[in-house]
Amino acid sequence: MVIWGYERIKAKLSEELAPKIQAIPEARRISPKPNVAVPVVEALRYLGGDDSLRGLYVNLLASAMDVETAYRAHPSFAEIIKQLTSDEAKILQVLSRNGSIPLLSIHLYTRLRGLRRITGWFSSDSYSYQRGVECFSDVGEQAGCECVELTPNYLDNLARLGLIEKRHEISFTDAQVYADLEAHESIHEYMASHQRADVQPRIERYSAGLTSLGKQFIEACVVDGAGEAQPE
Numbered sequence: 001m002v003i004w005g006y007e008r009i010k011a012k013l014s015e016e017l018a019p020k021i022q023a024i025p026e027a028r029r030i031s032p033k034p035n036v037a038v039p040v041v042e043a044l045r046y047l048g049g050d051d052s053l054r055g056l057y058v059n060l061l062a063s064a065m066d067v068e069t070a071y072r073a074h075p076s077f078a079e080i081i082k083q084l085t086s087d088e089a090k091i092l093q094v095l096s097r098n099g100s101i102p103l104l105s106i107h108l109y110t111r112l113r114g115l116r117r118i119t120g121w122f123s124s125d126s127y128s129y130q131r132g133v134e135c136f137s138d139v140g141e142q143a144g145c146e147c148v149e150l151t152p153n154y155l156d157n158l159a160r161l162g163l164i165e166k167r168h169e170i171s172f173t174d175a176q177v178y179a180d181l182e183a184h185e186s187i188h189e190y191m192a193s194h195q196r197a198d199v200q201p202r203i204e205r206y207s208a209g210l211t212s213l214g215k216q217f218i219e220a221c222v223v224d225g226a227g228e229a230q231p232e
Contacts, residue, residue: 009044013058020062020224032064032073039078047082052089056081056221063220072220080161080217088154089222090143095164096218100209101139102177103155103166106132106190111198132201133190135166137208138181155208163214171205178205 004012021029031037040057047053057078064073084092095101108130140151158164172178181187182203194201210218 004045004049006041006045009041012044012054013061016054016058017061020058021065024062024066028067030065030067030070032061033070033075035075036064036073036078037061039075043078043082050086052086053081053084056084056089059224060221062224069220072216074213074216074220077217077221080163081221083157083161085154085157087140087143087145087147087150088158090145091139091151091154091158092163092218092222094139094143095210095214096222100167100207101137102172102181103206103208104136104178104181104187105134105204105206106136106187106194107202107204108132108194109200109202132194133187135208136181136184136187138184158214159208162211163217164208165211166206166208168204168206170207170209172207 040061044054044057047057060073060077060081063069081089110128110130135152135155137151137155140148140154145151145154155164155166159166191201
């Protein structure tokens with residue numbers, strides 16, 4: 001019952017793909033390569049009912065049918081879309097506009113009892129290190145994700161697929177973007193609950209951004225021919 005038949009796929013593609021093809025000048029229209037089109041049609045059997053993911057497939061086909069954009073329609077993109085959730089597709093829409101996002105992590109340093117304290121901080125052998133909050137971002141809220149609490153997992157998956165990379169050595173020069181994140185209710189509550197005499201939370205500011213492959217994916221699957229992200 002949840003698997004679409006080819007007639008339904010054909011009808012939906014006729015409805016959603018046709019306007020994009022009509023926007024392509026006739027002299028530029030080409031047949032999509034089978035290694036792009038066939039995996040797309042096959043994937044729509046299982047994911048056609050998901051509007052966000054179907055939109056990515058339709059844009060990919062449209063890109064493959066324009067001689068000026070066909071080079072962007074990499075055969076691997078159909079498989080990448082199969083490994084995305086609807087929420088991750090929404091995050092990609094935000095990244096199509098921003099390119100990069102600020103991230104925060106919180107590391108907890110706990111003083112070990114009975115060891116000597118040195119000026120201002122603990123010596124290297126007198127504290128234990130613990131990961132606290134990892135890869136915190138409000139991009140899930142910006143994107144309107146259904147499961148905002150899974151945003152770090154979504155970013156991990158996008159990085160696994162090679163679409164984004166976490167850049168621990170690069171941070172935004174505008175400190176206000178991090179101030180806004182640090183003022184977030186969940187961060188404020190976490191810091192307050194772990195602020196003790198023997199524990200010092202340390203915040204790491206860094207960023208995540210699109211890779212070269214991610215930019216190509218955005219151009220082929222997320223942004224339509226008019227240069228705008230597909231509707232959410």
